[in-house]
Amino acid sequence: MARKTDPREDELAAAEARGEALLEGAPRASAVRYDAPTGRVTIDLANGCAYSFPARLVEDLQGATDTQLAAIAIDGWGLNLH
Numbered sequence: 001m002a003r004k005t006d007p008r009e010d011e012l013a014a015a016e017a018r019g020e021a022l023l024e025g026a027p028r029a030s031a032v033r034y035d036a037p038t039g040r041v042t043i044d045l046a047n048g049c050a051y052s053f054p055a056r057l058v059e060d061l062q063g064a065t066d067t068q069l070a071a072i073a074i075d076g077w078g079l080n081l082h
Contacts, residue, residue: 028078034069041072043081 031044034055041061042052055061055069075082 023077026079029074029081030078032072032074032081034066034072036066036070041069046078 027049028046029043030046032041034041039054039056040052041055041058042050044050055064061069073082074080
């Protein structure tokens, strides 16, 4: 007798496939650093691109010290910074 497939297993497999596709194609961070002399945060992306911006232009970073900004790190799968 053939075993019935649980629809939840199909949904889980589809969700996992979407997650893997997101991780392959999303602009994920591979490295991040703060340069105190210029006041810039630079994010290196897994696709080879880099993005740099003045930390003072980010509302949540205003008032952060150079020491605090130097502790910036990639969080999770490279989709967030902490």
